[in-house]
Amino acid sequence: MAGTDDGRRAPITLEDVARAAGVSRATASRALTGSDVVSTPARERARAVAASLGYTPDRLARALAAGTGSRLVVAVAGPDPAVLDDAYTGQVVNAAAAVGDGAGVGVSLQWLPLYGLAELERIGADRSVHGLVLVNATHGLLARVPRSLRGRAVSIGVGSRDVPAVDIDNAGGAAALVTHLIGTGRRRIAMVTGPRWLPCSERMVETYRAVLADAGLPARVVSGGFAAEDGLSGARHALHRWPDTDAVLAVCDAVALGAIAALRELGVQVPGDVAVAGFDDVPMAAWGFPALTTATHPVRAIATAAATAVLGGGAGPPQTWYRSELVLRASA
Amino acid sequence: MAGTDDGRRAPITLEDVARAAGVSRATASRALTGSDVVSTPARERARAVAASLGYTPDRLARALAAGTGSRLVVAVAGPDPAVLDDAYTGQVVNAAAAVGDGAGVGVSLQWLPLYGLAELERIGADRSVHGLVLVNATHGLLARVPRSLRGRAVSIGVGSRDVPAVDIDNAGGAAALVTHLIGTGRRRIAMVTGPRWLPCSERMVETYRAVLADAGLPARVVSGGFAAEDGLSGARHALHRWPDTDAVLAVCDAVALGAIAALRELGVQVPGDVAVAGFDDVPMAAWGFPALTTATHPVRAIATAAATAVLGGGAGPPQTWYRSELVLRASA
DNA sequence: CTGTTAGCGCCTTCAC
DNA sequence: GTGAAGGCGCTAACAG
Numbered sequence: 237m238a239g240t241d242d243g244r245r246a247p248i249t250l251e252d253v254a255r256a257a258g259v260s261r262a263t264a265s266r267a268l269t270g271s272d273v274v275s276t277p278a279r280e281r282a283r284a285v286a287a288s289l290g291y292t293p294d295r296l297a298r299a300l301a302a303g304t305g306s307r308l309v310v311a312v313a314g315p316d317p318a319v320l321d322d323a324y325t326g327q328v329v330n331a332a333a334a335v336g337d338g339a340g341v342g343v344s345l346q347w348l349p350l351y352g353l354a355e356l357e358r359i360g361a362d363r364s365v366h367g368l369v370l371v372n373a374t375h376g377l378l379a380r381v382p383r384s385l386r387g388r389a390v391s392i393g394v395g396s397r398d399v400p401a402v403d404i405d406n407a408g409g410a411a412a413l414v415t416h417l418i419g420t421g422r423r424r425i426a427m428v429t430g431p432r433w434l435p436c437s438e439r440m441v442e443t444y445r446a447v448l449a450d451a452g453l454p455a456r457v458v459s460g461g462f463a464a465e466d467g468l469s470g471a472r473h474a475l476h477r478w479p480d481t482d483a484v485l486a487v488c489d490a491v492a493l494g495a496i497a498a499l500r501e502l503g504v505q506v507p508g509d510v511a512v513a514g515f516d517d518v519p520m521a522a523w524g525f526p527a528l529t530t531a532t533h534p535v536r537a538i539a540t541a542a543a544t545a546v547l548g549g550g551a552g553p554p555q556t557w558y559r560s561e562l563v564l565r566a567s568a
Numbered sequence: 569m570a571g572t573d574d575g576r577r578a579p580i581t582l583e584d585v586a587r588a589a590g591v592s593r594a595t596a597s598r599a600l601t602g603s604d605v606v607s608t609p610a611r612e613r614a615r616a617v618a619a620s621l622g623y624t625p626d627r628l629a630r631a632l633a634a635g636t637g638s639r640l641v642v643a644v645a646g647p648d649p650a651v652l653d654d655a656y657t658g659q660v661v662n663a664a665a666a667v668g669d670g671a672g673v674g675v676s677l678q679w680l681p682l683y684g685l686a687e688l689e690r691i692g693a694d695r696s697v698h699g700l701v702l703v704n705a706t707h708g709l710l711a712r713v714p715r716s717l718r719g720r721a722v723s724i725g726v727g728s729r730d731v732p733a734v735d736i737d738n739a740g741g742a743a744a745l746v747t748h749l750i751g752t753g754r755r756r757i758a759m760v761t762g763p764r765w766l767p768c769s770e771r772m773v774e775t776y777r778a779v780l781a782d783a784g785l786p787a788r789v790v791s792g793g794f795a796a797e798d799g800l801s802g803a804r805h806a807l808h809r810w811p812d813t814d815a816v817l818a819v820c821d822a823v824a825l826g827a828i829a830a831l832r833e834l835g836v837q838v839p840g841d842v843a844v845a846g847f848d849d850v851p852m853a854a855w856g857f858p859a860l861t862t863a864t865h866p867v868r869a870i871a872t873a874a875a876t877a878v879l880g881g882g883a884g885p886p887q888t889w890y891r892s893e894l895v896l897r898a899s900a
Numbered sequence: 901c902t903g904t905t906a907g908c909g910c911c912t913t914c915a916c
Numbered sequence: 917g918t919g920a921a922g923g924c925g926c927t928a929a930c931a932g
Contacts, residue, residue, distance in 0.1 A: 297925030307674030326658025333677035342639030342674020345665035493855040523825040629909030
């Protein structure tokens with residue numbers, strides 16, 4: 237055996253960096269973690285050496301020593317664990333998992349009961365968690381995010397003073413959609429909403445009401461959810477109650493497809509008799525019949541931003557809203 | 569101030585267990601990790617104490633000491649990183665993330681270039697990874713799974729001697745589908761396949777050929793992929809080449825929807841002139857028009873099994889195939 | 901501002 | 917079979 241190099245190079249450690257930079261491990265650590273109690277020359281030297289050596293901090297060791305964890309928890313609020321099965325959740329976790337890969341942190345997924353404050357406590361107390369991405373939070377839940385999580389929690393949806401939020405501008409999207417419906421001559425526009433407990437989806441309802449009010453048109457609201465079934469029953473309900481309805485705005489594409497199914501069942505032409513618009517622009521939206529008019533929802537970008545913010549540990553802006561673009565197809 | 573109080577009780581550690589059981593930390597460790605060099609009474613006492621104390625080993629510390637990591641990597645093979653955006657991948661990661669949550673391990677997601685052997689090496693060498701779930705593996709890739717990963721890798725799709733596999737029985741599902749088509753009078757059945765490099769989806773093609781051959785019918789194969797666009801062009805192609813085609817079997821539901829769109833475009837009635845069948849039974853399959861006849865694909869259960877196997881570290885059976893059930897709707 | 905000294909919680913050689 | 921040490925790689929208290 238010829239000496240030190242056995243082919244499998246041992247990973248370079250902080251020790252190596254420190255030695256090469258001619259400082260102590262502590263100083264190297266301070267330089268790399270961005271502590272402010274380091275001299276500028278020392279910091280720069282250490283950083284340069286680390287970069288040239290291709291040093292990657294060991295998240296495990298760091299987490300163990302600092303007491304900060306090594307995993308990102310995505311907690312999805314909802315009335316029951318079924319919310320975890322959602323395609324939306326899938327995209328969020330996916331994006332977070334892709335972001336985490338680079339940093340060596342994994343993502344785990346957890347259901348957050350709507351009034352399950354104990355879970356939040358537990359997440360905050362768990363030494364293995366590094367940060368939290370909250371999905372579908374309510375104001376009540378946000379108020380209960382433990383102090384210990386402050387600065388390492390981000391919410392996709394509504395936020396609070398302590399928890400920054402990232403979301404789609406669904407108010408903007410809804411406004412564009414309703415305006416489009418009005419612009420194409422619709423006057424009796426119903427809306428099938430999402431779950432009423434979910435504040436970020438209520439933004440859409442408020443906008444719908446506001447735009448209609450501005451145009452001097454009446455609002456016709458039917459409560460729903462995010463599933464196609466909700467669209468089916470919602471549209472049935474709407475047409476039963478207001479038979480002269482000439483457009484349906486759905487909270488999401490799945491609901492819109494359900495609504496279209498209901499209308500087909502009733503012998504109503506789409507978009508001839510009733511226009512239908514969705515929200516999200518899911519892949520399938522383009523392939524049904526008629527192809528769905530909708531608005532984009534860059535879930536992946538949103539989740540990536542959220543995960544990046546948590547990982548960066550940096551407190552980003554308190555609120556970031558991604559733009560939603562109109563997608564005009566056949567249904568409205 | 570409910571909720572904001574993070575009463576961080578010091579977590580119980582191995583030390584506590586050892587003391588309470590009247591043994592040394594080393595012995596307690598051996599007892600709990602299932603080492604065979606412990607006396608039975610010592611083992612049982614330690615285990616009982618651990619259970620009654622509610623001891624949970626710290627994954628981080630364990631990973632750091634043992635060199636085994638704390639995250640599960642889901643690596644998706646494919647020609648380009650776009651495979652990560654797939655809804656299928658979303659479900660797999662989701663399920664894995666839910667399983668990992670209990671054990672305190674997170675999952676991260678990574679693209680695996682089809683011939684990117686270096687990535688596999690890297691995963692194997694990365695001390696922060698605990699295990700690997702391979703998605704859409706090829707035989708070439710499987711052969712390159714590093715030795716160091718043996719016993720902590722599972723493949724969703726095809727497997728090898730070293731890497732156990734979990735998958736849907738798509739051969740069985742395809743057989744049921746083709747048999748159904750034949751049973752309802754179809755005789756000129758085309759198939760739009762998945763990506764040809766993907767062995768687990770080729771099983772479906774082989775079955776399609778075999779069942780047709782048994783019935784003395786000709787095979788009409790068009791290469792495709794997993795996207796609706798592939799179904800669109802695939803069906804166009806098939807009907808152009810074999811105008812008398814009376815059924816189309818698609819590799820998945822998205823492709824089936826694309827195929828239906830193509831047929832609609834051509835003025836062909838579904839299922840009157842041409843029957844269309846998909847595979848997967850995605851949520852949207854029931855809501856298009858006509859509603860899609862398909863076969864179930866319990867992705868979530870499969871991914872859960874895979875993640876559980878990796879986490880358990882136990883070498884499960886070399887191959888597990890989940891049953892696929894026929895779902896008869898309107899399109900075929 | 902820096903280096904030294906202790907750990908974080910666990911596994912794993914070593915002696916016994 | 918068991919216990920006593922010595923790390924894993926890093927951060928966080930201390931002194932200087």
